[in-house]
Each structure stands twice: as structure tokens, then as C-alpha cells.
Amino acid sequence: MFNDEKYVIDFSPREDEVILADGSSIKTLGTGTIHLDLPHSYLKIRNCLLSPQLSVNLLSMATFIQANHTVQKSTSPKSFEVIGPNHKVVMEGSLESGNFVVTQNKTTAFTVDSTSQTLMRLHQASGHPSYEYFKRMYPNRQIPHLNFSTCNTSKMTKTPFKGTFPTSHRKLEFLHLDLCGPISPASASGSKYFLRIMDGYSHFVWIFFLANKSECNSLIKKLILKLERQSNCHVSNIVSDNGTEFKNSELTTFCQQKGISHLTSAPYTPEQNPFAKSGNRTTVNKSRCLLKDSGLGLSYWAEAANTAVYLENLTPNKSINFQTPYFKWFERHPSLKNLHPFGCEATSLILPSPSKFNQKGELGIFIGYGEGHRTYRILNLETDNLYLPLINPDVETRNTELPTEENVTQARNTSADEESEIPIHNIPIESTTLEENLTNQPALPNHKGYIWTNEPIDNSKEIIGDVGNPRNILATSRRPKHSANFSELTLLDPKNYKQAINSAESKNWEEAISQELQNMTKHSVWSP
Known part of the structure; x- marks a missing residue:
């Protein structure tokens, strides 16, 4: 009671x-x-x-x-x-x-940002894990049992797999393989299948995308050689079904040379390889949730599946005593600070640095995590090109609703029009001094705007993901957006040089003007 x-x-x-x-x-x-x-x-x-x-x-x-x-x-x-x-x-x-x-664990009180909306966004960023796994991912949060409609509609199933398999006692003792496909439509890169490989000890998962079944053999052989070098362990068994992509002379010869036993399940008996079949179902369900929330088209299923597997490896697993596959494989705890909802809007810094008046950032859509060291996968809205900026302060996700196919198309069509509407002003360069030019300039329109202030930016912080509403789901010491680099102009702001030097903020105006003049001299703005 x-x-x-x-x-x-x-x-x-x-x-x-x-x-x-x-x-x-x-x-x-x-x-x-x-x-x-x-x-x-x-x-x-x-x-x-x-x-x-x-x-x-x-x-x-x-x-x-x-x-x-x-x-x-x-x-x-x-x-x-x-x-x-x-x-x-x-x-x-x-x-x-x-x-x-x-004796019971100490419970943590609800934090200020633990609203239903914030938890929903956090659940999206974590790849829609089950309630039990979600609580294990964030043990310091008190999470009520919420009803996630995306999970209800995307994870419906008839009956779970009830097969059993011998327990693995070390890394690479069993590698479970399964191929899923053909999938229609093909991915943006032309893939129609994905190959999912799971280590039976750590439950760590690797995923590969294929245009044809014939690519399986080379991918399996390369991964086995790579994992054996990285872990200093030997692959003892690979487990698969009887499909010709696995049951062929090339893979059989490779296993014989390496001393690997190839275990296959009986036809139409997926219960004999439960890790592979139920694992595929988990990946497909997560991918379906990510695509539904993001509003991206089905051609991005490969990006969603890649993100789903990345998040599976960070999610506590009941089969390994609620440890994460990442911890079991790498023997260190993963960081969850860089997680963001699949399909959210993202802005990244253009490198190498463009010329002075070119745009310094690009607007795109976050579609997952790269294979390299700490990288994101960003889709450029204007060019449809995929690029991988580093995970650092040069990439920032925005606190907006996830894009839909409709507003993504609209953004692409209007970006050129918006650029053409920027007014161009001819600035005459006379023999008068710069101070006189500033004094004689007409008053600016009486609208609220922003001016650049000499306020240092700390680039040593980790990336901040504005993916929650009304607050970030990630702990951050970053100041609010308007106070980070800008100061608001009000209706009482001076409209010319004379008003500026006679105002209460005259010292600040003089420092700002002096700094701007130094910048102009440094960059030879007025040189012929």
C-alpha cells in the first residue's frame, strides 16, 4: 500500500x-x-x-x-x-x-526544467528509449511515466522474440549478424540494405549501409580484422541466418583461415538468433520514431538508422544489468552532453574562414553523428550537401520546432530572395574626416536593433544544444542569446555622433568608436 x-x-x-x-x-x-x-x-x-x-x-x-x-x-x-x-x-x-x-535510494526533487515538454524533447534526443531505459540513462532526474505517442505508433508489434542464446563471457566471443532489406525508397546515397553486427558480450552495435547484398562479405571481413586489432581479442563465433549473403564460399574460407565457427539458425526460425532479429526491430523502431518527429522524407532512413544505433550504444540495456553497451565495450562511461533531436535546425561555422563580408555560418539540419572523432552530420538546406563539422562551439542547434518537409522546401526557395533584398548603400569617401562623416550621417530608423560590444566569448565550453522549451535540456553556463554578444538599442539611443558623445554612455561610445577605427586601420578598409 x-x-x-x-x-x-x-x-x-x-x-x-x-x-x-x-x-x-x-x-x-x-x-x-x-x-x-x-x-x-x-x-x-x-x-x-x-x-x-x-x-x-x-x-x-x-x-x-x-x-x-x-x-x-x-x-x-x-x-x-x-x-x-x-x-x-x-x-x-x-x-x-x-x-x-x-532502505531506498535518495530521490532527486524535480528540477526547474523538468516539465513534460522538456522531458519529451529529452526523450526525442535520446532516441525514444523505453521508460525503464530512459530512467536508467538519466538516473539523477525524477522522471514520471509519460505517454509518448510517437513510441506508441512506431513500436507496435505482435509478440516479442522468446528465443535464448548462450551467455557470452568476453568481447568478440559471439558476433551476431543480420541483413535488413531491400528497403524502399533507397537512401539518399543509394543504399537499399543495412547490415547490423552486434557483439554478444557488450551488446555494442555496428551498422553498415549497402546498395547490394554482395557487399556483405568485404564489410564483415574488414570489421572482424579491425575489431581484433582494437580489442586484442579473437572472434570465436559469428551467428547468422542461412541467407546466401552469409552462407557462401568466400566467407566460409575466411572463417576457416581465422579459426572462426560460423553458427547458422534453422530456416524460418529467427528465435535461434534472437539478438540479431530483435536488435533489428529495435533499430527500425527507433529510426521510424526519429523520421516521424523530424518530418524528413523516407529517403533519410539511413541517417535515422545510423543515429538510432549510435543512441542504442549509449542506452542502458537490461541484458547487461542496465549498463550501456558503450561502457561494456570501451570500459568508460559515455557522455550525453552532445545529444540533440534528430532533424533539428543547426548552424555551423564555415571553415576555412571566409572573406570579411561573406557569411560566417551555414544553416542546416542535424541528421546524426559522424564516424570520426566527435563530429556531427549536418545537411545544408540550400545545397543538399552533407558535411561533418567538429563537435565544438562552432556548431549550435536552435531551440525551434523540428523542420518538416514543407518548411524545408520553403527555406530553400526563399533564401535567395531574402539575400537579394538586402539594401546596398554607397558610402562616399571625401576629404572630410571620419568624425565629420559620422556627425553628418542621417539619423537611423527608429527601430530596435543591436550593436556589437566588446564582450569576450568563451569558446572552451562544450556545444550547447538549445533543443528544449522553455529551457535547455543540457546543463550550461552560457548566457542568454541576447546578452552573449549584443546590447539592445532603445528609442532613446543617440542617432548621431554629437548625441553619442554627450550622452550618459559617452565613454562607452568613445571606446566603441576607437575600437572600430583600429579595426578599420588594421584591415586597411580605406586604403586604395
């Missing part, structure tokens, strides 16, 4: 009355399922009663005993342990006033 609705999911309202041991009665509002995050386990208890009248939450030890659990005294004084059927500790606690008090 629990006293707070925040513990209960799948709640079914039904008022009832419960008689307590002292003869008194309390009202219950309904039943539901409880999720308890304990130091030694993660419990899911069904048919629990909700009663706000309780001062403490109650667990029935008799129920645990009936479920083949054992209650025993632990090594510490006045403490106990509940041991599960697998002989592992399920929960522990202390004996206080004749009652068993269960």
Missing part, C-alpha cells in the same frame, strides 16, 4: 475500504503498478493499493515469501535482507520499533 500517487503507474481508480490491524479503517482510491528503485534492485510490484491516509508506505513480507523470497538477518546489527529466488539481494533495511524499514 502506498500513500503517494507519484509512485503508481497504470492506475485503475476504484474506491474501497481496508481494515487495519488496530481495527480502524482507511479508504483506498484504486490499484496500480509500483516501480521501486532500490540500491540492489529495481522492483515492479503489481496490484498495489493507493491510500493518501497512510503515513508511511507498506510492503507485505508475506507476499515476498509466497513468491519464493527469503527474509534473513544481515551482518549489520538490527538489519535484514530479502533474498530472491536467484540468491541475490533484492532489498535490505533495518528493524525499528518492531517494524522492518526498507
